[in-house]
Amino acid sequence: MDSNAIEIRGLTKRYKDFALEDLNLDLPYGCVLGLVGENGAGKSTTIRLIMDALERDGGTVSVLGADNRSPDFLRRKEDVGVVLDETFVPEILTARQLGRIMAGTFRSWDQAAYEKWIARLELPEGKKFKEYSRGMTMKLGIAAALSHNAKLLLLDEATGGLDPMVREELLEVFADFAAQDGHAVLLSSHIVSDLERICDYIAFLHRGRLVLCEEKDVLLDTFGILKCSREQLKNIPQEAVHGKRIGNYGVEALVERAYMPRDAVVDRASLEDIILYLSKEETK
């Protein structure tokens, strides 16, 4: 078995008004990779390209050891559970009917597991989707994705619209899933705190470009928040400063800890701080 569940090399997709350029990304087995970026950064496009649901303009994608353009990939799709960020089933259907549809779709469909998830997530089996809230729809997508013995989960804003308690529970489920032998999870989310909680790697997409892809712990160790005066900031090597916010009483800056003088007070940067400062820096 390869060491990566997903390997992306030079992936490019161009639209009239947007381009995903030269994306290189690995998702190792046993890990959760968080894909973060603003609306329209290319997260959903990346997930669709991984599943070969879009024609690409360049690059290669390997999923669970198979080139996603090879005839073999159709069988591999059986092993990939996908949750999209929007309604996906005709509104007049019910969860029970969706189970039957999926049973006719996946050879490895586990009806007992589906029923278990439906009960655990408190989804009404006989209610039509048009009566579902967004959170319930997301839960249903997750229940379906977890019920066909998938090895890889692709979750596109899957925790959006969920209440904090359910979100917490599902994040644990995703982390446990990734910890199983030969499993992995790619989670795209706006909720950076979710990513910080369970991700091993963070990939930051900005305007169709991969700004960084790094181990979460390395990121948190590398960066810090420096609070100082404007004069003090001038003495800091500029290559160490990755964005700053100037206020009336001083400056707050995202800095690389390794460049800091011994006497500088550098606070811990959250993942959200890092992403926000880096995105501002990239926008300049």
Added chain:
Amino acid sequence: MIGLMKKDLYVADKTGRLLLVLAVAFSLIPSMRSFGCTYAMMLALMIPLNSIAYDERCKWDRYAAMLPYRPEQLVWSKYLLAYLFTLLGGTIIVVSAAIQRADWRETLEMAALLAGSMLFVTALGLPALYRFGAEKGRYVMILVMGVGIGAALGVMRIFGETPELPDLPLPAVLLLLAVLAAGATYVSFRMSVRFYRKRQNGAYT
């Protein structure tokens, strides 16, 4: 493929139940039998059209592209749906004829002619739906059918008479219709897949 058909049949059950009841009712009224039979066959077009409209509304195709299906299978399921309801329409015609003790040869000819016509209309209509979407596609489909019928009437008017159909035995007529429908379906299916792929890639948005 079974999953796709189940989904379409669940949708058809909700959207087509009333249409089906009306078709059966019309075909059982002696004075409305011809209309009822035509109506029953129209299900073959209306049900796939409704199904595509529902898919569009909930973005099913985006999700389906993530499932272990090829685009050809996703498109073919709509053709299968049309054939299934053509068969159902044919069954309604035959059953209503049996109940009303109608002439068998006439009934079978009518069923074959209506089924063949519906297969052609479906072959014409589905690519339009995939190209223009369910909303615009249905108007394009009506326009194309209108132009076709208008052209046929125009030809008849120019020549001053209805062209005589060859006096072939029923099995030969059925075979001829089947061959023509298969050819039209093949061309139509290839076009639908092409349009479907392009639509998935955002070509028509």
